[in-house]
Amino acid sequence: MVFTSHMELALEEARLAAACGEVPVGAVVVSPAGEVLAKAGNRTRELNDPSAHAEMLAVREACARLETERLTGCDLYVTLEPCAMCAGVIAAARIARVYYGASDPKSGGTAHGARVFSHPQAHHMPEIYDGIDAKACEALLTEFFTARRRLSGHSDA
Amino acid sequence: MVFTSHMELALEEARLAAACGEVPVGAVVVSPAGEVLAKAGNRTRELNDPSAHAEMLAVREACARLETERLTGCDLYVTLEPCAMCAGVIAAARIARVYYGASDPKSGGTAHGARVFSHPQAHHMPEIYDGIDAKACEALLTEFFTARRRLSGHSDA
Numbered sequence: 282m283v284f285t286s287h288m289e290l291a292l293e294e295a296r297l298a299a300a301c302g303e304v305p306v307g308a309v310v311v312s313p314a315g316e317v318l319a320k321a322g323n324r325t326r327e328l329n330d331p332s333a334h335a336e337m338l339a340v341r342e343a344c345a346r347l348e349t350e351r352l353t354g355c356d357l358y359v360t361l362e363p364c365a366m367c368a369g370v371i372a373a374a375r376i377a378r379v380y381y382g383a384s385d386p387k388s389g390g391t392a393h394g395a396r397v398f399s400h401p402q403a404h405h406m407p408e409i410y411d412g413i414d415a416k417a418c419e420a421l422l423t424e425f426f427t428a429r430r431r432l433s434g435h436s437d438a
Numbered sequence: 439m440v441f442t443s444h445m446e447l448a449l450e451e452a453r454l455a456a457a458c459g460e461v462p463v464g465a466v467v468v469s470p471a472g473e474v475l476a477k478a479g480n481r482t483r484e485l486n487d488p489s490a491h492a493e494m495l496a497v498r499e500a501c502a503r504l505e506t507e508r509l510t511g512c513d514l515y516v517t518l519e520p521c522a523m524c525a526g527v528i529a530a531a532r533i534a535r536v537y538y539g540a541s542d543p544k545s546g547g548t549a550h551g552a553r554v555f556s557h558p559q560a561h562h563m564p565e566i567y568d569g570i571d572a573k574a575c576e577a578l579l580t581e582f583f584t585a586r587r588r589l590s591g592h593s594d595a
Contacts, residue, residue: 325507326507328502329501329502329504329505329506329507330498330501330502330507331497331501331507331508331527331530331531332489332494332497332498332527332530337489340488340489341487341489344486344487344488345485345486345487347486348486349486350482350483350486350487350488351488364526364559365522365523365525365526365529365547365552365554365559365560366522366523366524366525366526366527366529366530367523367526368522368523369521369522369523369524369526369547369552370488370489370523372522372523373488373489373523374488387559388559388561389559390522390526390552390554390559393557393559394557394558394559394560395522395526395547395552395553395554395557395559395560396552397522397547397552397554400550400551400552401551402521402522402544402545402546402547402550402551402552403522403551403552404545
């Protein structure tokens, strides 16, 4: 159980995303043996792809690497609560455990809103561990959006 | 309003998917001017990508073509009710209208289960029109799964 160092890798991906002007979220997929199979940050702007969330990219990369649609027994570390879309791909990929950092009451789809794993239509429900390195994960997001608001000025002024 | 011919294109993509051993679902993205921007069938097996559902691929292709994350004003035609993952990307891409064929009580995330558009966390809710060419859409799926069961024999015998 080395989730702090894996979440640190996810945080590093989130920081790299922020440096590129992307919303700072990062994700890492770890094999049952503890090997990092894939890591990614958000790239929706760079790729012009609304699906290019960190966890989506990490799951795709891990699947491509293992040449399989299923990541049975693998863990996912992500700095923000997955949205409905990402919860869907996590279920489809049969990820065993999800460790996430910051809660996302606005756009989350795991503990909030659609609660994708909490319906019979979710054929797979991973174990969920929330609040991992939550303060660091939240701080990155807060800093990013504060800076963006500052740059864009007060549009309501 | 030419949704029958657009759904026919989606059905053709579903048939092509079936011919490749993929679950027969097809999708088409249409611009506000009525231009077909992208069409795709399921390719999860071929691509080793659990996210490679027809509507996900079509949305990504249309975004790449227009070099944008948003498909504002565009319509999506898909032969099967979108799952939670695909409903998520449809919301993220700001698709205006979704026309779908067969209902999916088992894995759907639009009218069933997570009902992704029916929560405050869905920042965008498209208009939804269901049951378009439903019989043809369902027939493809039924034929596919019946043939697959026949090929695999009666595992419970």
